[in-house]
Amino acid sequence: xxxxxxxxxxRNSLRATIHDVASKAGVSKSLVSLVMSGSDxxxxxxxxxxxxxxxxxxxxxxxxxxxxxxxxxRRLGVLLSDLRNPFFGDVxxxxxxxxxxxxxxxxxxxxDREERYEDLAIDAMLxxxxxxxxxxxxxxxxxxxxxxxxxxxxxxxxxxxxSDLCDYVTDDDFAGGRLAAAHxxxxxxxxxxxxxxxxxxxxxxxxTGFEAGIEELGLAGSSRVVRGSFTEEGGFRGAYELLSSGxxxxxxxxxxxxxxxxxxxxxxxxxxxxxxxxxxxxxxxSHLSRLRHLSLTSIDxxxxxxxxxxxxxxxERIENGRTEAIHNILPPSLVVRGSTAPxxxxxx
Amino acid sequence: xxxxxxxxxxRNSLRATIHDVASKAGVSKSLVSLVMSGSDxxxxxxxxxxxxxxxxxxxxxxxxxxxxxxxxxRRLGVLLSDLRNPFFGDVxxxxxxxxxxxxxxxxxxxxDREERYEDLAIDAMLxxxxxxxxxxxxxxxxxxxxxxxxxxxxxxxxxxxxSDLCDYVTDDDFAGGRLAAAHxxxxxxxxxxxxxxxxxxxxxxxxTGFEAGIEELGLAGSSRVVRGSFTEEGGFRGAYELLSSGxxxxxxxxxxxxxxxxxxxxxxxxxxxxxxxxxxxxxxxSHLSRLRHLSLTSIDxxxxxxxxxxxxxxxERIENGRTEAIHNILPPSLVVRGSTAPxxxxxx
DNA sequence: TAGTGCTGTTGGAACGTTCCAATTGGGTGT
DNA sequence: ACACCCAATTGGAACGTTCCAACAGCACTA
Numbered sequence: 001x002x003x004x005x006x007x008x009x010x011r012n013s014l015r016a017t018i019h020d021v022a023s024k025a026g027v028s029k030s031l032v033s034l035v036m037s038g039s040d041x042x043x044x045x046x047x048x049x050x051x052x053x054x055x056x057x058x059x060x061x062x063x064x065x066x067x068x069x070x071x072x073x074r075r076l077g078v079l080l081s082d083l084r085n086p087f088f089g090d091v092x093x094x095x096x097x098x099x100x101x102x103x104x105x106x107x108x109x110x111x112d113r114e115e116r117y118e119d120l121a122i123d124a125m126l127x128x129x130x131x132x133x134x135x136x137x138x139x140x141x142x143x144x145x146x147x148x149x150x151x152x153x154x155x156x157x158x159x160x161x162x163s164d165l166c167d168y169v170t171d172d173d174f175a176g177g178r179l180a181a182a183h184x185x186x187x188x189x190x191x192x193x194x195x196x197x198x199x200x201x202x203x204x205x206x207x208t209g210f211e212a213g214i215e216e217l218g219l220a221g222s223s224r225v226v227r228g229s230f231t232e233e234g235g236f237r238g239a240y241e242l243l244s245s246g247x248x249x250x251x252x253x254x255x256x257x258x259x260x261x262x263x264x265x266x267x268x269x270x271x272x273x274x275x276x277x278x279x280x281x282x283x284x285x286s287h288l289s290r291l292r293h294l295s296l297t298s299i300d301x302x303x304x305x306x307x308x309x310x311x312x313x314x315x316e317r318i319e320n321g322r323t324e325a326i327h328n329i330l331p332p333s334l335v336v337r338g339s340t341a342p343x344x345x346x347x348x
Numbered sequence: 349x350x351x352x353x354x355x356x357x358x359r360n361s362l363r364a365t366i367h368d369v370a371s372k373a374g375v376s377k378s379l380v381s382l383v384m385s386g387s388d389x390x391x392x393x394x395x396x397x398x399x400x401x402x403x404x405x406x407x408x409x410x411x412x413x414x415x416x417x418x419x420x421x422r423r424l425g426v427l428l429s430d431l432r433n434p435f436f437g438d439v440x441x442x443x444x445x446x447x448x449x450x451x452x453x454x455x456x457x458x459x460d461r462e463e464r465y466e467d468l469a470i471d472a473m474l475x476x477x478x479x480x481x482x483x484x485x486x487x488x489x490x491x492x493x494x495x496x497x498x499x500x501x502x503x504x505x506x507x508x509x510x511s512d513l514c515d516y517v518t519d520d521d522f523a524g525g526r527l528a529a530a531h532x533x534x535x536x537x538x539x540x541x542x543x544x545x546x547x548x549x550x551x552x553x554x555x556t557g558f559e560a561g562i563e564e565l566g567l568a569g570s571s572r573v574v575r576g577s578f579t580e581e582g583g584f585r586g587a588y589e590l591l592s593s594g595x596x597x598x599x600x601x602x603x604x605x606x607x608x609x610x611x612x613x614x615x616x617x618x619x620x621x622x623x624x625x626x627x628x629x630x631x632x633x634s635h636l637s638r639l640r641h642l643s644l645t646s647i648d649x650x651x652x653x654x655x656x657x658x659x660x661x662x663x664e665r666i667e668n669g670r671t672e673a674i675h676n677i678l679p680p681s682l683v684v685r686g687s688t689a690p691x692x693x694x695x696x
Numbered sequence: 697t698a699g700t701g702c703t704g705t706t707g708g709a710a711c712g713t714t715c716c717a718a719t720t721g722g723g724t725g726t
Numbered sequence: 727a728c729a730c731c732c733a734a735t736t737g738g739a740a741c742g743t744t745c746c747a748a749c750a751g752c753a754c755t756a
């Protein structure tokens with residue numbers, strides 16, 4: 001005769017579970033669950049007993065267990081391409097504000113500006129089963145994004161994606177580029193240069209918009225575009241190239257604020273003062289451009305609003321089951337500060 | 349006679365589970381689990397069959413289920429106090445680098461610079477049952493941190509905490525403050541001012557170090573400290589106060605780089621040129637200070653190294669079960685750039 | 697031939713929740 | 727006195743994994 005094996009106790013940790021609370025309060029675990037979820041069909045005494053027991057045991061619900069059985073986690077994953085770029089800080093504010101209003105929780109990751117790490121980060125979030133995924137200016141291929149969009153709700157921020165499985169929310173980079181050209185022209189500049197963002201997301205559109213604006217203004221002959229990047233280094237190099245060439249531009253539009261700062265440095269290294277001798281402007285209206293010492297004219301792309309919209313779009317997918325793609329393209333606006341002025345030889 | 353109720357199918361989603369893979373591959377779920385975890389006691393054929401089935405079904409393991417049953421999630425939570433401050437981008441690089449080496453995954457949150465949101469963010473991570481929690485310059489009370497440390501491994505970054513339940517890793521703010529005083533003095537400055545970081549983490553220590561250095565140098569009579577904050581605004585106001593007072597300092601040490609930029613702005617607004625008329629230095633050696641246009645002398649606190657150490661400390665707790673508190677205090681170093689120079693009346 | 701050990705595989709319990717169907721018990725209406 | 731209802735409560739199944747003990751073959755050995 002074999003006696004039954006003793007009940008196996010594995011108890012993952014010393015942390016109190018819903019069962020512990022239940023037995024301490026003298027009720028069933030189901031009732032504890034009801035109290036925890038704030039149900040209104042629980043008697044006052046039961047509620048009080050459960051709450052006290054939970055407090056005494058330091059009970060903390062296990063999100064994994066909850067997420068396993070429930071259909072929703074009310075948690076969204078956010079991939080930020082770069083924790084160093086203040087622009088994403090502004091975007092995150094919008095994301096956080098809106099998600100708090102709507103009772104969702106956000107977890108952030110980053111691929112640290114490297115494509116393979118972004119790929120891994122996306123996988124990790126998919127395994128975590130967040131209700132949706134927000135990708136802020138991701139570097140990965142469209143195919144990777146589309147694969148993710150097949151598994152969960154996906155909204156891409158600050159980049160256009162050729163896929164009808166996900167939404168994107170971005171500013172109108174074309175209009176922004178055009179706006180920059182118009183601003184510099186309106187100050188009287190004729191020789192206007194653009195240092196582009198190279199392979200960065202949105203850079204091509206920004207450049208195309210600039211070129212279109214220049215064309216409309218009839219300045220195509222006197223303007224030019226050089227290659228740069230979304231970094232200070234890119235702006236510095238681009239400006240250096242421009243300033244050491246035969247005909248100097250009197251105004252430079254850089255791909256973003258960081259690059260604009262690089263361009264300012266290059267100008268000063270060439271003995272030029274901004275904006276007296278040369279005008280420089282950036283893009284993003286990040287807090288960098290607002291720093292008084294820099295006071296950079298810039299194009300504002302309403303970072304926080306982009307973030308808020310991204311949350312709205314993803315919740316439509318999650319809660320209302322929308323599946324057709326929506327593309328939100330916000331109009332950018334010009335913010336004039338101290339780094340742009342009429343050209344020195346202006347006859348204003 | 350009651351017939352048994354039909355088996356209830358709830359199936360949370362249309363996503364393939366380990367069971368689906370198992371039946372498709374014609375093996376048991378246990379074997380699939382073994383293959384997925386890379387066990388070496390699986391035959392080649394079984395492995396191939398499982399891998400193919402998984403691929404065809406687009407199988408992705410559910411991290412919640414895994415985390416529920418397993419003892420470890422190999423996931424760490426990180427609370428960043430501010431997504432806008434580039435310093436935390438540098439810290440994160442160190443965290444990411446080291447955690448990748450050691451096979452841990454990081455999830456970030458932020459309280460968006462507000463104490464109550466930080467509190468909520470900490471709760472959320474605790475519910476997520478990450479193996480540990482890294483708090484980067486948190487604003488919450490020591491008591492909140494200690495409460496968290498009672499539930500999981502906690503390491504605090506860039507702030508000292510009076511608790512023997514958690515570690516902290518920070519730079520030596522006292523030494524940093526002293527270093528700043530010494531640098532400015534060595535250039536010949538006598539009237540040296542400090543704009544402090546107000547209530548910010550580490551600000552008090554930094555100020556005390558500065559004061560001690562000034563004392564040792566015998567400059568206590570000619571130097572002073574004014575109140576500021578870790579923001580550009582704080583630096584601007586502090587510098588304004590200093591510059592509109594009777595005896596102007598010839599050198600200013602601001603609480604961090606952001607505040608230093610504010611101070612530079614204020615100086616320029618007063619018609620002073622940096623560093624010709626007045627020297628200004630910051631703290632953090634963030635990428636802001638490296639921008640050529642600013643070229644700010646700063647105190648480097650090895651942000652990435654702080655991050656790496658934080659990971660090491662927390663893994664000692666998690667994997668080796670260490671419980672006594674360890675405090676890592678890194679020596680800061682001076683980085684001289686273009687914003688500091690001998691005072692105008694110097695006889696050098 | 698029977699025992700031993702090894703390799704590969706398996707079913708089932710457990711993790712901590714939520715959700716559902718079922719149950720209890722005290723009114724209420726007739 | 728009965729059926730009926732409603733509010734409060736409960737046990738158990740399910741979620742998708744991991745882990746453990748057990749087992750089926752097979753090759754050796756004695």
